[in-house]
Amino acid sequence: MPFRWNPELKPEEITPEEWFKQRRRLMRSAALVGAGAVLGVDPLAAMEKGGAGLGEVRPGVVTLNEKQTSFQDASGYCNFYELGSGKEDPARQAATLVTRPWSVWIDGEVGRPGRVTLEELLKPHPLEERVYRMRCVEAWSMVIPWVGFPLAELLKRFEPGPKARYVAFETVLDPERLPGQKRELLPWPYREGLRLDEAMHPLTILAVGMYGRVLPNQNGAPLRLVVPWKYGFKSIKSIVRISLTTEQPVTSWNAHAPSEYGFYANVNPAVSHPRWDQSKERRIGEFLRRDTLPFNGYGDQVAGLYAGMDLTRDF
Amino acid sequence: MQRLQRYGWLSGLIPLVWLVLGVWQNTLGANPVERLIRVSGDWALWWLLLTLAISPLRHLTGWSGWNRWRRPLGLLCFFYALLHVTCYGVLEHFFSWEGIWRDLLKRPYITVGFCAFLLLLPLAITSTRGWMRRLGNRWGRLHLLIYPAALLVIGHYVLMTKADYRMPLLHAGVLGGLLGWRVWYVITYRIM
Ligand code: HEM
Numbered sequence: 341m342p343f344r345w346n347p348e349l350k351p352e353e354i355t356p357e358e359w360f361k362q363r364r365r366l367m368r369s370a371a372l373v374g375a376g377a378v379l380g381v382d383p384l385a386a387m388e389k390g391g392a393g394l395g396e397v398r399p400g401v402v403t404l405n406e407k408q409t410s411f412q413d414a415s416g417y418c419n420f421y422e423l424g425s426g427k428e429d430p431a432r433q434a435a436t437l438v439t440r441p442w443s444v445w446i447d448g449e450v451g452r453p454g455r456v457t458l459e460e461l462l463k464p465h466p467l468e469e470r471v472y473r474m475r476c477v478e479a480w481s482m483v484i485p486w487v488g489f490p491l492a493e494l495l496k497r498f499e500p501g502p503k504a505r506y507v508a509f510e511t512v513l514d515p516e517r518l519p520g521q522k523r524e525l526l527p528w529p530y531r532e533g534l535r536l537d538e539a540m541h542p543l544t545i546l547a548v549g550m551y552g553r554v555l556p557n558q559n560g561a562p563l564r565l566v567v568p569w570k571y572g573f574k575s576i577k578s579i580v581r582i583s584l585t586t587e588q589p590v591t592s593w594n595a596h597a598p599s600e601y602g603f604y605a606n607v608n609p610a611v612s613h614p615r616w617d618q619s620k621e622r623r624i625g626e627f628l629r630r631d632t633l634p635f636n637g638y639g640d641q642v643a644g645l646y647a648g649m650d651l652t653r654d655f
Numbered sequence: 656m657q658r659l660q661r662y663g664w665l666s667g668l669i670p671l672v673w674l675v676l677g678v679w680q681n682t683l684g685a686n687p688v689e690r691l692i693r694v695s696g697d698w699a700l701w702w703l704l705l706t707l708a709i710s711p712l713r714h715l716t717g718w719s720g721w722n723r724w725r726r727p728l729g730l731l732c733f734f735y736a737l738l739h740v741t742c743y744g745v746l747e748h749f750f751s752w753e754g755i756w757r758d759l760l761k762r763p764y765i766t767v768g769f770c771a772f773l774l775l776l777p778l779a780i781t782s783t784r785g786w787m788r789r790l791g792n793r794w795g796r797l798h799l800l801i802y803p804a805a806l807l808v809i810g811h812y813v814l815m816t817k818a819d820y821r822m823p824l825l826h827a828g829v830l831g832g833l834l835g836w837r838v839w840y841v842i843t844y845r846i847m
Binding site: 412413416417421425427428478480525526596612614615616617620622624625627628629 | 684685686688689746747749754757758761762763764814815817818819
């Protein structure tokens with residue numbers, strides 16, 4: 341199963357032909373170098389040695405014909421309140437977040453609950469590159485090449501039970517490693533959640549890298565969620581727990597200010613926030629603001645998930 | 656000393672020079688527009704607080720020379736507020752009056768900031784000798800508008816803040832001190 345194409349992706353969102361050919365060449369040469377290399381490499385080996393490589397990554401599984409944000413901006417300008425509330429604080433503070441050893445609890449309505457090390461968690465999943473738009477609720481956006489794998493693949497491994505309807509995520513709670521947790525700006529640990537169908541959607545991934553390298557700590561190392569059609573705060577960082585639940589889980593920003601941040605938090609230019617008019621956004625690196633697209637431009641793939649819902653009420 | 660009095664206000668343009676160089680050399684970070692708006696807003700507020708610090712300073716030190724700095728500080732406040740609002744109008748909305756109007760209606764912190772700016776405007780206009788003479792006693796009463804303006808600016812800052820209220824509260828504390836001193840002064844010396 342070389343590629344999991346999402347058949348509904350619009351042509352302009354998928355790889356241009358030359359890239360596609362180049363990718364085929366890359367794949368072939370990888371296969372020549374060593375059959376099974378794709379699955380056999382430990383993607384974390386490079387991290388262990390302090391390098392920035394990620395082992396084998398299938399390039400361009402989902403790409404975009406939009407200019408990518410520079411690595412410097414994507415790693416230097418971000419929100420990670422556990423590492424400081426200014427946009428440049430997380431990069432400065434990043435070293436306090438020790439990410440090894442790391443393990444993740446997977447529990448709740450699953451057939452095989454338990455705690456797995458990061459290495460065990462990642463092992464069966466071939467890594468792939470996915471270039472996504474990232475739209476922050478603060479009306480700025482980026483284009484980031486993530487490296488990861490579909491969350492659905494992981495969830496299937498742990499066998500969601502018949503009663504599972506939601507997936508809840510938690511960031512590590514450790515004020516030594518995440519000093520921002522010493523002040524109760526938000527109810528820590530940071531929590532996020534998705535409806536099970538959103539979590540199983542092929543665009544939803546768990547990322548371990550970006551720009552072909554291991555995730556920088558400030559970007560949510562070693563394991564984070566990426567849900568490209570939702571505001572960035574849904575894409576929880578530094579995950580240590582994934583629970584399948586029957587009830588809609590409590591999520592941090594929603595609990596902090598329910599009238600401002602909804603549970604769904606789908607990118608929606610029609611629903612404005614008291615501080616940020618959501619109809620436009622500043623793409624980092626661009627001078628003037630551009631129009632914000634419904635579902636961040638992924639409407640053709642995901643709008644169906646919300647058929648019949650009033651998204652101005654369930655924002 | 657004479658010269659310091661005449662040209663000292665020029666040092667108030669250092670932040671502007673720093674911003675212009677930052678734009679020029681692209682050293683304002685990933686989101687230079689946000690940086691421009693925030694830094695100019697910060698300075699507008701700081702000049703405002705310094706303007707309000709003159710009377711307490713004069714009283715505490717017994718030196719009336721402080722008074723000379725009140726007008727340049729007030730004008731620097733207005734100048735940076737104007738820069739702040741211009742950056743917003745041009746870089747956020749690119750002169751789209753419709754967009755600005757929608758913001759004024761929909762985003763409370765913009766509404767409040769706009770009211771603060773409206774209050775500062777007549778103060779800047781009437782800051783000349785000529786206007787002082789023409790308005791006579793009413794000049795002082797008009798310039799009491801600086802108090803509601805300062806409160807609105809703090810409101811603007813609080814309302815634009817996402818979750819970490821330390822900075823707006825710190826500024827609110829400083830303003831509280833400056834206003835509190837006036838209350839104390841008025842009561843103690845039974846001026847009213
Ligand atoms: C029409 C009037 C005004 C508009 C449209 C306006 C707009 C803005 C905007 C867009 C921001 C940045 C929000 C962000 O980055 O998320 C801001 C922040 C700010 N503004 Fe204004 N503003 C106005 C008037 C004023 C005035 C008159 C002052 C002070 C005298 C002021 C002081 C500030 C301060 C201190 C901040 C916070 C800066 C920071 O976070 O460091 N604003 N304003």
